[in-house]
Amino acid sequence: MSNQPVDLNSRRQWLAAAAALGVAPWLLTASAAPAGASRAAADGPAPGARSAARRRLGPFEAFPIGLGCQWHPGRRPQAVNDLYASSTDRQAAVALIRRAVDLGVVLFDTAEVYGPFMSEEILGEALQGRRNGIVISTKFGFDIDPQTGARRGGTNSRPDHIRRVVEAQLRRLRTDRIDLLYQHRVDPQVPIEDVAGTIKDLVKQGKVLHWGLSEPGLQTIRRAHAVHPLAAIQNEYSMLWRGPEAHVLPLCEELGIGFVPWSPLGMGFLAGTISVDSRFGEQDFRASVPRFAPDNLPSNMPLVDLVRSWARRKNATPAQISLAWLTARKPWIVPIPGTTNMTHLEENVGAATIAFSAAELAELDTAISEIPIRGARLSPPVLAATGVEAPPKQ
Numbered sequence: 001m002s003n004q005p006v007d008l009n010s011r012r013q014w015l016a017a018a019a020a021l022g023v024a025p026w027l028l029t030a031s032a033a034p035a036g037a038s039r040a041a042a043d044g045p046a047p048g049a050r051s052a053a054r055r056r057l058g059p060f061e062a063f064p065i066g067l068g069c070q071w072h073p074g075r076r077p078q079a080v081n082d083l084y085a086s087s088t089d090r091q092a093a094v095a096l097i098r099r100a101v102d103l104g105v106v107l108f109d110t111a112e113v114y115g116p117f118m119s120e121e122i123l124g125e126a127l128q129g130r131r132n133g134i135v136i137s138t139k140f141g142f143d144i145d146p147q148t149g150a151r152r153g154g155t156n157s158r159p160d161h162i163r164r165v166v167e168a169q170l171r172r173l174r175t176d177r178i179d180l181l182y183q184h185r186v187d188p189q190v191p192i193e194d195v196a197g198t199i200k201d202l203v204k205q206g207k208v209l210h211w212g213l214s215e216p217g218l219q220t221i222r223r224a225h226a227v228h229p230l231a232a233i234q235n236e237y238s239m240l241w242r243g244p245e246a247h248v249l250p251l252c253e254e255l256g257i258g259f260v261p262w263s264p265l266g267m268g269f270l271a272g273t274i275s276v277d278s279r280f281g282e283q284d285f286r287a288s289v290p291r292f293a294p295d296n297l298p299s300n301m302p303l304v305d306l307v308r309s310w311a312r313r314k315n316a317t318p319a320q321i322s323l324a325w326l327t328a329r330k331p332w333i334v335p336i337p338g339t340t341n342m343t344h345l346e347e348n349v350g351a352a353t354i355a356f357s358a359a360e361l362a363e364l365d366t367a368i369s370e371i372p373i374r375g376a377r378l379s380p381p382v383l384a385a386t387g388v389e390a391p392p393k394q
C-alpha cells in the first residue's frame, strides 16, 4: 500500500485547467498531471506486468484484460459462489486474485453489493501487500444495511450514505484509497450533481481517486462529467449485447471516458459453456434472463458457432476470441471477465495476445451483425434499473 501523500492543491489546479478546456483532465499531457494525480499508475507496474501490453482506461494505464470479482457466500463454510453455477472457496479465490496480479492484471472489479461485502473482503485480503500498480474498482448505490448487509430494496445514493459506504469499503478493501468508485445504478431520487459533489469531496480527501457510472442514462453521463470528470462507464457489452455502440461508446470517446464491459463473455455463453439444451437452476441468475430461455436458445446458438469457428481459425479459445474482439473495438476498453477457475483466468489473460487485422475485424463484425439475438438481455425489473436519468437538481 502506498502512503505517498497526494498534493491536493496542484491536483485541484490541474482539474480546473482541464475543466476550462472542456476535456477530461487525463487528456492533458502526462507531464501536465501533478504527481499523485493518478497514484495507482505512479506506484509502478504490478510484478509480471512490466513487458505486457498496456492501454489507457481514462486516467489509468491497465493491462487489456481485468478480473471481475462478483461472489457471494455458498452454503458450505468458506464456500464462494458466483451468480451462475460456479463455485470455489475463499482460499482459492484469494489465490486466483494473486495469480491474476502475477499475470499482470491491473483492473480488479467488485462492489459493495457482491456478497454483500464478501467480494470486497476477499479482494482486500488478496491484494494486501500487493497494491502497487493495481486499480481497485468497486461500487456503491444499492440500499444495503451497513451492519447486517441486508438489502432493503432499491437504490441509495444519498450523500451521507455514500460517505458511510466508502468508509466501510476502505476497511474491507484494506486500503487507504479506492482507485475507481462507481455508482452501481442511477438513483431516481438523487440528482447526479449531488452524487458528483459528494465524490468530489471524497477525491479532495484522497479516499477516492476517480469515479464512474454503471448503466446510466446518457444525459446523466454528461451532467455527472460536468461536475467531476468521469474516468469510466461500466455497462454490459459483448458480442451478445452490442447496445453501447449506438450512443454510449461515442459519448465516452467524445468526453475522454474509459469503458469497462461487464459480462464480456455473455455470462459464459460466449465461452461456449451453454448448449441448446442448457437449463438453469433457481440459484443461477441466467434462469431469469430471456435470451437464455429454452425458446430463445436455439435462435441464439449460431453466435456460439461463429465464435467457435473464429477460435479454430485464430488458434485460440472462444473466450479469448470474445475478449479480444472487445479490446479490438477501442483502445480504451478493458473487459472484466468473471471466473472462479484458475485455468479460465489464465486463458482469459491470454486474450491480450490475440490481434485481429482490420479486414478480420470487419469480417467478424459483419458476421456478428447478421445473427439476430432473440430475448431481452435481462429480466424486466433488472432492465428497468438501466439507462435511468437522474432527477434534475432543483
Ligand SMILES: NC(=O)c1ccc[n+]([C@@H]2O[C@H](COP(=O)([O-])OP(=O)(O)OC[C@H]3O[C@@H](n4cnc5c(N)ncnc54)[C@H](OP(=O)(O)O)[C@@H]3O)[C@@H](O)[C@H]2O)c1
Pocket (backbone or CB within 6 Å): 067, 068, 069, 070, 082, 083, 084, 085, 086, 087, 109, 110, 184, 214, 215, 234, 235, 261, 262, 263, 264, 265, 266, 267, 268, 269, 271, 272, 273, 319, 336, 337, 338, 339, 340, 341, 343, 344, 345, 347, 348
Ligand atoms: N456493473 C454491473 O452492473 C455488473 C453486472 C454484472 C457483472 N459485473 C461485473 O462484471 C464481471 C463479469 O461479469 P459476469 O461474471 O457476469 O459474466 P462473464 O464474465 O461474461 O461470464 C462469467 C461466466 O463465464 C465463465 N467463464 C469465465 N471464463 C471462462 C473461460 N475461459 N472458459 C469457460 N468459461 C468461462 C465463468 O465460469 P467459471 O467461474 O467456471 O470460469 C462464469 O460462469 C463481474 O464479475 C462483475 O465484476 C458488473
